[in-house]
Amino acid sequence: ACNSSSGGTSTASGGGDKPYIAIVSKGFQHQFWQAVKKGAEEEAAKQGARITFEGPATEADVEAQVTMLTNALAKKPAAIGFAALDSKAAAPLLQQAKSAKIPVIAFDSGVDSDIPVTTASTDNKAAAAEAAKHMSDLLGGKGKVALVVHDQTSRSGIDRRDGFLEWMKANAPGITVLPPQYGGGDQAKSADITKSIIAANPDIAGIYGSNEGSAIGVIKGVEESGKKGIKIVGFDSGKAQIDAIKNGTMAGAITQNPIGIGQQLVIAAMKAIKGENQPKVIDTGFYWYDKTNIDKPEIAAVLYQ
Amino acid sequence: MTTPSAGTITSPASPPPTEQPANEGLTGRLRSRLQQFLAFASLIVIFAVFAIASPNFLTYGNVTAILFSTVVIGTLALGTTFVIITGGIDLSLGTGMALCAVMSGVFIVNMDLPLGVGVLGAILFGGLLGFVNGVNIAILKIPPFIATLAMMLVAQGLALVVSHSAPIYFNDTPGYFAISTGNLIPGVQFPNAVLILAVLAVISGILLNKTILGRYTYSIGSNEEATSLSGISVRKWKIIVYTLAGLFIGMAGVLISARLGSAQPATGAGYELQAIAAVVIGGTSLAGGKGSIVGTIIGALIISVLNNGLQIMSIPQEWQNVILGCVILVAVYADMLRKRES
Amino acid sequence: MTTPSAGTITSPASPPPTEQPANEGLTGRLRSRLQQFLAFASLIVIFAVFAIASPNFLTYGNVTAILFSTVVIGTLALGTTFVIITGGIDLSLGTGMALCAVMSGVFIVNMDLPLGVGVLGAILFGGLLGFVNGVNIAILKIPPFIATLAMMLVAQGLALVVSHSAPIYFNDTPGYFAISTGNLIPGVQFPNAVLILAVLAVISGILLNKTILGRYTYSIGSNEEATSLSGISVRKWKIIVYTLAGLFIGMAGVLISARLGSAQPATGAGYELQAIAAVVIGGTSLAGGKGSIVGTIIGALIISVLNNGLQIMSIPQEWQNVILGCVILVAVYADMLRKRES
């Protein structure tokens, strides 16, 4: 359901009858971004807008993103949706958008600039802190905890790591946190890392995976090691995590509302195109979900399979 | 003046210079065996260092984990060993593997084909990718680097297109997981995937050393033109070699998706360099004509032992790559020194 | 690999008999000029297709954007052209560039050195990386693939270590941005980085065609053994070539961090394949001995025009790679056909 929909083939002009919104995201291939894309596409169909959705291969590829933003500008869109990998890097381009009177909507994480009309984002740090809190609760406030993080330099990686670490440091004196390990969000690599962690720390009590790929990697690693009783806390959703939560392998996870982010983004963009006023920040929220609430409609609505 | 037809000349007889069974023959053969055995040395040294440094390293569970983590790269590396011995290269390994995993999902999950058929289909699909590479390289004469780079991009895109950019889950086919994580040996906790890699390595070794395919692989890498002029259809055998590598790509796709329980369309990029590195660390020359399966397996093990050991020792991750790089350098250098000596 | 004492065997693993330098002499020279000019053909065809397909493509702004997006890959590709002509390869380009960017940040931001000094320092640091590669390859005789793969890992780790895994921002040195995005030509909106690339290309062209460095670069790639037997210090010149490539890595590091306004320690991986692809698409042979700067620039442009055009045409992203792969294949094939014909 991706190459169809509103993107369409009307390649040429930025004008046309439908307003065109160019969205440059932090990623493309991962489920999280595909869910954002899905939300945006659905909303665009509803509102009668045309969108394109692009993102670099990895969240380290700042230059590629900047180039994508440049190319998006060249298409003279009516509005731009932008999730900055590095907000400073894009500053000149945002300035350019401003001079061209193209409104910019930031999403996922904030942009260090007052150019964006509004920002639809989640507080990743607070979300990670929430994950830490649940981990601590699950362990009764003591034990050894490891982190498998998807990236050590990207905003989301840093926030989800630091949010977790800081909460633990401040609130859980009984918990020892091992140095974070980074698996690039690759499931197989994260699984191998998890197994190494377990081998090196036979007394490990809990492991936190900072995004979908890391979390699934942790689940696989724990399963493959045959070790029982390790509490796993994850991030994002996706079928594998949902299944793991349902069958008890994973204690629970934090999810944002990617589909909602996509929708909010398009709504905000349309408003900006029409010149309507809107708040500077739209909090798209995050949720803790586990076995107990996974089937509740409000949670089910924000999970993607 | 004497023409070459110098007529009959008689002079003190000296024995005809036939074969001289000098130092070579038995001792020579033995020495070269020993040398190959010595190629293990780096691996063993690394292994020993970790075993001493960390009590958690040399446990049954961890050694199995190391072997398990070698499976995918190892499988890719086996196939590409043939390609590299012909003097070629295959950059489409990684994303090709992702595409094959997706195809496996399409066959088994979306089309609901029986497990065996789906797996076979995915492997054959890998063969098809390799075949296309082979045709581009052998018939259209596109340099292997470019041909497989293009295939890398195409496979990357197609994996997303075919899967609609979403993972395909094998939840309803529990048998699929067993391909990788099941324990065929009753009672022993030993993943099938490792056994499969071992079998594939043995098959590759036989193909490379005991069949004409292997001979031609070396010949083409040694001197393509001379091989062709010896009446051998270089085109055909090159296509076969790339197709074979493609079959291994397909198997890697099955193995990785069986391990993860899902076909992840966005993975794969980067695996090609790791697989090629394993082959080259194992002593196969990128210039072609030289190489061995044993070397490739050792190369793949060196990489995964290092990765695992550094993590077990809780080296900060940013230092792990630094150390990994240095150790690879030293290991290869030591190996070269040894070879030069003998 | 080839010590002077290794015997006198001339031809290495027998490269396939492609390319025939046609009837030379004046007409021949003219024809070969023409042929090189024809290498533009693919680029021009691609360019024309996009220009017709999208009105947003052929605008001043977009053409500048294409050129701008060629800068980093182009700079890396220029340096590695020398390496590839010697028959080597450099995989440490990408992460080496990230490390140099970080070093630039360390010099300018952390150590507060003057802009010029910091930039020079970063470039020289790149030279140092290249020098180490050169020593490993020329003196320790480690195969280039392994030596630079190891350097790729080391640089990747060091970039994180040095930067403490966080980007370094050049906010307080606005002059730094100007290196890349400023407009040296008064009144015209034309980024400096493009001018720098042009200057670097000219310098590279002069180095390759008009100096002994260039001559020995070709000579080593053509026949390393014979070059060495001719009394040329192959070691020395190889080290110089890798060091030169390192300087280009340093410059790419400065250019990318100036463009982004920050040094991103985790970028770079993947750039090496792109840069090498640009070189090879430009007609430089990985077997060594052949290649040109013009070709490399054309190769880099082909890649960035394709990327830009596909995005401008709003092709869905998953299809972009598929098309990119196919077009590269066709472009290279067409180029080869043309060469074979003449």
Added chain:
Amino acid sequence: MDVAQVPSQRGVPLLRAEGVSKSFPGVRALSDVHLDLRHNEVLGLVGENGAGKSTLMKLLSGIYTADEGEFYLNGERLEVTGPKQAQELGISIIHQEFNLMPDLTVAQNIFIGREPRSGRFFLNERGLNARAMELIERLQLSLDPTRTVASLTVAKQQMVEIAKALSYDAKVLIMDEPTAALNETEVAALHDLIRRFKRPDTGAIYISHRMDELKAITDRVTVLRDGQYVGTVDTARTTMKEVISLMVGRTIVGDAKPEGVREEREVLLEVRGLSTKALLKDVSFDLRKGEILGFAGLMGAGRTEVARAIVGADKVDSGTITLRGERVSIRNPADAAKHRIGYLSEDRKQFGLLLEQDVNANIALSSLRDLFSSFGFMRDKTMRARSRQSVSALRIKTPSIHQTAKNLSGGNQQKVVIAKWLLRDCDILIFDEPTRGIDVGAKEEIYRLLNELAQQGKSIIMISSELPEILRMSHRIVVMSEGRITGMLSAEEATQESVMHYATLRPDENPADAAELGLDEIETPHPQTAEKAGER
């Protein structure tokens, strides 16, 4: 300087080797060899394939270091540390294998490392070409300094080597089989050059398997056998027979001659109107069963091209090939092999050998499928046994069949390539310069084998630039010039003179021009040497 140590009537020799030994793993290439090169002389160095000639020269030029022994230059102890230093000392060598950079031009190759510069770093390309032109003119070679070496024929590449060696201000010129790739005219020109090089302060060492050349150019001849010094003779006072007997130390029966022509034999291969874009025009001939058909002509006449066209190695523009009465289309050498046609290339390094593989693999290569495998699996034992047979049948000097091909001496490499084709059971064998670089004794061996094959009913095309060989071995002789067949002679009517007459005939221009032929043959591109420089 220790003059007393140097026993020589004419005073101190220019170059002297004493008690030199050198071993390779499994091979004692030289043991206790000595050699004197006097001023103003050309010293021939002969010996069977693998006798150690090239090794001795490589020691002299610093490529190998001797295990034992000393060298003296003008009586002074010589420590050669490397090729560059040897050059600086005035020792210049033309190796048996080419040492050229195929992607560089003639001028660039000649002056590599000594380019005229503007400043320290910039090349003076014009100066380079001018200097090269000057040198080429002085040496009276016909070379275009701006051509890339890859596009030259083997003969021309050899000339580049010669020009390069002479461009150094050499006192000692060493030539290791410089004429293996040259024809008579070119050899004469080279000898001319050597005579001019000979001065009271210089000397040359000349290695060759062609006895007539040794007679023509050398003053004395030193003979090696199995890595040992056998003796030195004055050329003027000995016959070459004597030299040969010193060299081989055994009897050579040199009377192999094919039976007379048999017109009545059935025609196996009919070639009609073969043309290629590059060179060949309307080449037509028949090959009969059990016949040795000689192909004569000057360098570049197109003989190799005919062979390559027949086996499908090169594209054919027009023409038909009829095999056993049936028209066949042969698109590549694999097709040719299926039709039982084998081609032994003239350039063993580039087109014949797997240098990095062992002798066994090389010999077996063509026959792997037919002889040495069942269901795709190798029959290693059979293969080794047959390889060993070939090694002893052809007297290939190698420590074992597991020796790497590149470690064999040049002549022995050639024998390996021949062995490969003898194993494969072909009906038609095309041998392109089969005896290039092969010693006198082994040549006889090969002639005998060719005869045997012909008697068994095999048909053989033998391309050779050695007229005596062609005249002696062929039933019929095809003579080519500039891509066309200009003459077809029976064994009886063929003489050196008649063959040369047809070989220098210009097919499409007035005969007056024919005189200019020789060195100055017309060159057209050819896929063969388009890539790296090979070896003769």
